[in-house]
Amino acid sequence: MVITNSWCASCETVLTAAEIEYAPITHPSVYVKLELKNGALAGFPELQEAMKQASAEKANVVILATTPDKFAENIGISLHPEIEYVSLPVPTLDGTELWLVAKGHKESVEKAVGFEKPIPSVLTFKGGRLHSPSANHPVVDRDSLMVLGEYQDIGGRLPHCTRCHQAVILEVFAS
Numbered sequence: 001m002v003i004t005n006s007w008c009a010s011c012e013t014v015l016t017a018a019e020i021e022y023a024p025i026t027h028p029s030v031y032v033k034l035e036l037k038n039g040a041l042a043g044f045p046e047l048q049e050a051m052k053q054a055s056a057e058k059a060n061v062v063i064l065a066t067t068p069d070k071f072a073e074n075i076g077i078s079l080h081p082e083i084e085y086v087s088l089p090v091p092t093l094d095g096t097e098l099w100l101v102a103k104g105h106k107e108s109v110e111k112a113v114g115f116e117k118p119i120p121s122v123l124t125f126k127g128g129r130l131h132s133p134s135a136n137h138p139v140v141d142r143d144s145l146m147v148l149g150e151y152q153d154i155g156g157r158l159p160h161c162t163r164c165h166q167a168v169i170l171e172v173f174a175s
Contacts (some may be wrong), residue, residue, distance in 0.1 A: 034135035054089035079127030086121035
């Protein structure tokens with residue numbers, strides 16, 4: 001079990017027990033989808049076209065939260081500007097959605113979600129196309145900013161950023 005301890009009331013930064021004790025632990029990673037806000041779609045006509053082609057009602061970025069206990073602290077999503085991402089039309093109970101995932105991790109997302117066969121992509125694009133828009137945080141009433149980061153070196157799996165990454169996010173936006 002991972003325990004979260006708030007340690008700064010003003011910036012809401014948290015530490016997990018793993019960061020305090022530094023002992024090897026195993027805990028689940030989870031994929032989380034965050035719906036892109038309309039502003040993200042306005043600046044990306046190819047994505048709008050892909051949504052029409054798939055009859056999708058909304059587009060979501062799918063991120064990997066390797067420390068799910070920190071997900072409520074999410075303030076951003078990191079994309080590598082040169083890594084390719086794909087959009088997958090996924091049927092849901094509410095209609096079709098586009099899921100945006102790293103091309104290199106498409107298969108692992110499909111397997112984790114339990115798809116029986118691969119879903120063909122309707123659009124492939126580089127991370128730089130989604131720079132600056134935001135997505136709706138699925139748990140807390142705030143935006144998750146989309147940032148580009150060449151420091152992002154885990155194969156494009158769309159890691160989320162918490163307030164402890166805030167200095168990096170501000171540096172990315174300043175450049």
